[in-house]
Amino acid sequence: xxxxxxxxxxxxxxxxxxxxxxxxxxxxxxxxxxxxxxxxxxxxxxxxxxxxxxxxxxxxxxxxxxxxxxxxxxxxxxxxxxxxxxxxxxxxxxxxxxxxxxxxxxxxxxxxxxxxxxxxxxxxxxxxxxxxxxxxxxxxxxxxxxxxxxxxxxxxxxxxxxxxxxxxxxxxxxxxxxxxxxxxxxxxxxxxxxxxxxxxxxx
Numbered sequence: 001x002x003x004x005x006x007x008x009x010x011x012x013x014x015x016x017x018x019x020x021x022x023x024x025x026x027x028x029x030x031x032x033x034x035x036x037x038x039x040x041x042x043x044x045x046x047x048x049x050x051x052x053x054x055x056x057x058x059x060x061x062x063x064x065x066x067x068x069x070x071x072x073x074x075x076x077x078x079x080x081x082x083x084x085x086x087x088x089x090x091x092x093x094x095x096x097x098x099x100x101x102x103x104x105x106x107x108x109x110x111x112x113x114x115x116x117x118x119x120x121x122x123x124x125x126x127x128x129x130x131x132x133x134x135x136x137x138x139x140x141x142x143x144x145x146x147x148x149x150x151x152x153x154x155x156x157x158x159x160x161x162x163x164x165x166x167x168x169x170x171x172x173x174x175x176x177x178x179x180x181x182x183x184x185x186x187x188x189x190x191x192x193x194x195x196x197x198x199x200x201x202x203x
Contacts, residue, residue: 041106041109041110041111041112042072042073042110042111042112043072043111043112043113043130043131044069044072044082044104044106044111044112044113044114044115045112045113045114045115045128045129045130045131046113046128047068047069047071047072047115047126048068048115048126049064049065049068049115049117049124049126050123050124050125050126051064051123051124052064052096052117052119052123052124053096053119053120053121053123053124054096054097054098054099054119054120054121054122055095055096056095056096056119057094057095057096058087058091058094058095058096059094061087061096061102062078062084065082065084065104066078069081069082069104069111073110073111075110076110076111080107080108081106081107081108081110081111082104082105082106082107082111082114083103083104083105083107083200083201084102084103084104085102085103085105085183085197085199085200085201086100086101086102086103086183086184086185086197086199087102089183089185089195089197090102090119090185096119098185098186098187098190098191099119099120099121099157099185099186099187100118100119100157100183100184100185100186100187100195101117101118101119101161101178101179101183101184101185102116102117102119102183103115103116103129103179103180103183103199103201104116104117105129105180105199105201106131107201112131113128113129113130113131114128114129114179114180115127115128115129115179116129116178116179116180116183118157120157127179129177129179132180143168143182143196143198146164146167146168146171146196148163148164148167150163151163151188151194152188153188153189153190154188154189155188156188157184157187157188160184160188160194161178161184164178164182164184164196165178168182180199180201181198181199181201182196182197182198182199183196183197183199184197185197
């Protein structure tokens with residue numbers, strides 16, 4: 001279940017089968033492609049996408065994320081191998097209209113880890129979300145109970161992220177992580193409300 005906090009101020013066979021071609025009595029064997037499915041899960045937390053910005057179309061964001069992930073697992077598909085959360089909160093008419101963070105988390109058996117992209121006015125910054133060493137669900141906490149004050153139009157997003165993280169660590173079961181467990185949307189210089197939303201893969 002997603003909750004908001006407002007701050008006021010099946011596997012497909014990857015390889016092709018060996019084929020035998022007979023021509024003039026000479027047999028040629030086609031080498032099978034390497035089986036990706038047999039490999040260890042690929043860690044997407046090392047990927048970086050730093051060329052997103054306010055004003056970009058959601059379709060381009062999806063294409064860039066898919067393209068980056070397919071550099072390490074070429075059969076990756078959204079919703080099957082990874083999830084994107086937090087993007088809808090930044091969009092208006094399928095275009096990013098405000099700064100904020102989106103989370104990309106692996107799921108399934110072929111990918112692990114994740115990364116969070118902070119989209120700014122003119123660029124983006126990617127931070128890793130390492131593979132979760134303790135994937136078992138823990139205690140739940142309603143983030144709508146948190147109160148964060150002192151946010152003004154001079155407060156930066158970095159400061160908001162730090163305040164939210166400190167408040168969550170103070171009030172919530174330890175181990176809650178920005179990007180994996182919640183995202184932030186809004187620009188304190190322009191918006192009166194900043195949204196903090198839990199993700200579907202939150203503990």
